[in-house]
Amino acid sequence: MEISNIVFILVLIGSGSFFAYNVRKIIQNIRLGREENRSDQKKERWKTMIRVALGQSKMTARPIAAILHIFIYVAFVITQIELIEIIIDGAFGTHRFFYESLGGLYTFTISLIEVLSLLALIATFSFLARRNLLKIPRFVKPEMKGWPKLDGNIILYLEFVLVVCIFTMNGTDEVMHRMNYGESYGFAISSWMGPLLFDSLSMDTLVVLERIGWWGHILMVFSFLCYLPYSKHLHIIWAFPNTYFSKLKPKGEFTNMESVKSEVQLMLDPNADPYAVPEVDPNATPQRFGAKDVRDLTWVNILNAYTCTECGRCTSECPANITGKKLSPRKIMMDVRDRVEEVGKGVRKEGDKFDDGKSLIGDYITEEEIWACTSCNACVQACPVNIDPLEIIIDLRRYLVMEESKMPSELATMNTNIENNQAPWQFSPSDRLNWKDEA
Amino acid sequence: MSVLKVPTMAEMMATGDKPDVLFWVGCSGSFDDRAKKITKAIVKILNKCEVKFAVLGAEESCTGDPAKRAGNEFLFQMQAMMNIQVLDGYEVKKIVTGCPHCFNTLKNEYPGLGGNYEVIHHTQLIQDLFKSGKLTVEGGEFKGKKITFHDPCYLGRANDVYEAPRELIQKLDAEFVEMKRCRAKGLCCGAGGAQMFKEAENGNKEINIERTEEALEKSPNIIATGCPFCNTMMTDGVKNFNKENEVEVLDIAELIANASDL
Structure with a gap:
């Protein structure tokens, strides 16, 4: 064996290990996200992966x-x-x-x-x-x-x-x-x-x-x-799992938050005892409503961020961005990735308790950006690797609204109207059928 | 004009009868002056075809869609679960609605909370009425007119309903033109995701202006759409260009109702 062969083998092993080491870190970072079950409909998932990642069907746009x-x-x-x-x-x-x-x-x-x-x-x-x-x-x-x-x-x-x-x-x-x-x-x-x-x-x-x-x-x-x-450029790898785990439901369908569901069911249950002390699960970890930081997002959201190749198709189709608003779906994905890199580093150093006082909303993404979204799904449609920036935007809104009660004042009024009159405008519910007799 | 027959669920129930389909009017369709005309056009078609339907009337309530898109999941689920109680109380099986936002929420998000119904958009129902031969149009009124169609996001991209509205326009004997951005690439009118109820963030243009501009490039006589929010946004857009005397913004239901002289 010559010296050049030894050098070659060393470089091969060295770069291979370095790559594996870094990919492992990324997988750890993806796992910082919340649980989300995407193990259903395997056949459909394989088909999506073959069509979208291997076959690049969405590139043709x-x-x-x-x-x-x-x-x-x-x-x-x-x-x-x-x-x-x-x-x-x-x-x-x-x-x-x-x-x-x-x-x-x-x-x-x-x-x-x-x-x-x-x-x-x-x-x-x-x-x-x-x-x-x-x-x-x-x-x-x-x-x-x-x-x-x-x-x-x-x-x-x-x-x-x-x-x-x-x-x-x-x-x-x-x-x-x-x-x-x-x-x-x-x-x-x-x-x-x-x-x-x-x-x-x-x-x-x-x-x-x-x-x-x-x-x-x-x-x-x-x-x-x-x-x-x-x-x-990591998209050459992540595009495959990312499309495999992408949302198969209609684009318009947003998740119903399970944590909210049980609360609302209790409120509407006529048999529920309003004074009952809820059973406390000692192992339960307090969970935020919506997402303040990357660890409140799902692992799929974080995988999305690592898959993003910054091609900007999403941003160029975004109605808010086209009309000069600050929102750029690509920036949302880049911010999530930058932030999870930072949090991942911190968690590896200090463990789960890591807290640098920063958060995704506020330090990376501004409120102005997320309120500019029309939830039109153009970004989701445009992404060649099925990334879903909309899910992240909505989760950030959920945090602002449900944890901080922060929203544009007109939306606060809208919420009050729905609560009081069952319509987003201030009309009386009893007038709902008036149109029938109007000329 | 004949009187509209709009039975409520409660009235029907009282006579021991049940409708084949519930017409979910939606808040826009109930309260917005422009959207009420769309509601009436839908009812005219339903009456003409003798579809056995009913509305909830005062028992109808916001689906919770704008609350959900604005991040208020609590309010959404409260609305949804109350609505489901009402709908299930009347043993509703099938719902038709004129609003793609209600359509999307009822169809996709209610099942997870226990509300399972067959939900269709009014363009799909009208398409069925044509298919079964209950409805025909002469098309005379629109002969030679140029019509373009603006895809509502919550009908198109969100739920892949692209054909029903287009097939209906084709029946009008008019000239149908697509905008550059159409179908899955259609540009939003700007009022989804609870934007209808707030001012837009700072930018250099309003989204509805961008979209109306694109529609006007095709110099249509009519901009058709299938959503009360889109209708408002496009109507405002047309007014912005002082074209309201030349270009009409109409819902597919209105086109069909007018063509059938209803």
Whole structure:
């Protein structure tokens, strides 16, 4: 075993462990959320996942982005096949381990990967242009300043370097193969592009370039793996569980809060003893009505936040955002993720008692934002990975209204009207049928 | 104009009779002057087709929808459970309503609290009346008119009802045009989620203006919708552009009732 194989194995194990360590932290953070049973209708859930995550059915609403995205997506998935060979070659010092045994199939696979890589390169340039030159509105909203903007670009730079390395590796290898064996590999792109670019180079230079390509490629893959948990790009993993666990009920159906249900039933029960002292469960933990902070949200809400890739389709369809209000559903998801990262860190350090005096509503999301929502579900409809910002907005409203009695004054009046006259306006219930006799 | 026949549940019960369907009028339909016209149009259609229906009248109460969307789950559940007691007391099986907000809440959120009914929107009922041949229209009145349809969020996206209202418009012999943002991508009128009862947050435009602008781009004679809130918002929008003499905002029920000379 050579030193390069040892280095390779160490980098492989190192980046793999680092990735696993970070994913574990994220799973811990997701578990900070409240219980929510989404284990029903398994068949329907699998179908949703296959349709929406694997089949990317909701991407098609924007055809240009959908086509460019599918290039990178398919290239990414198919390239994983080549990764198997790279790991074997890297660990055992072989060269193109499957070349001999697979024959024509090998040529086909690598050719396919080359074509897809070229398409991915085109998509990468287009995406960089859309973000930085064309400045498509949804990529330059206020919440996209700073890190989120850089994050989006970093992924694309990595992608670019990765593809350049693949072609350097295959191109130089092609030239050397011809020199050594007098025959071509026959790969779709590198078999003609390689000689075109590298023919005049000496064997020594070719060997060095091929190694730079090979190592550059695999190091990009490992860097990508390490970077992923810090990036919005994590959607490539979470999109699958996220769509699997997404809401299957009609979009208009909001949850009926169980904690409220028992109270209301008691109030309306004619047989209930109004003076009875309720049985106290010593193990019960006091639960908030609605959500003040991320730990009051459900684990699905937090999984949603980690899945968000900040594409901004939600925000660009949001009627409140379109008309200049502060609300941006994407920002809601980004705030939840930022806050759960912070709380997660604190909880790992100080345990469940962690309290930094901050909360999701107030310190991250303002009341003005959540009251601007029309609950129209446009954001939910627009999300390509079935994220539901509306559920979070409503839970934040519930906290403000039921725990703090904080709401726009007109809504307080509306509530009073419903309580007193059974209508949101101040009309007498006995006048309900007056319309019948009016001209 | 013939007199509307609007029996209440209590009256029917007193004669030992039962309706086939309960017409849930909703607060807008009961109290809002514009929405009352929609209510009457629905009743005219029901009367014409001799649908055996009843209303709750003074026994009807807010479904609790705006309270729930505004975060007041207590008030919502209080309203819901009281309504369920009334509905179950009358052994109601099927409900039709002219309000997509009531429709959504009754259909989706009441079952979890013990209220199980077959709930349909009035456009679905009217569609059924056409299918069974009880209702026909000549369409003459709307010949050559251009009609666009604004999807109510709580009918469309929230419950995937896109076809019923469109099929009904197609029956009118008019020219039907879709707005750019329609069906699942339809833009909200701005009054869902309890916005109907409050001022909008600061921004650079009102949502109903944005939506009306989009509708007016198609230069329609009529903006059709299927929700009393949408109706109010779009009517205000049209007035904002001083187009109220050229463009009418009408509910699907009104279109059908007018076309049938009811």
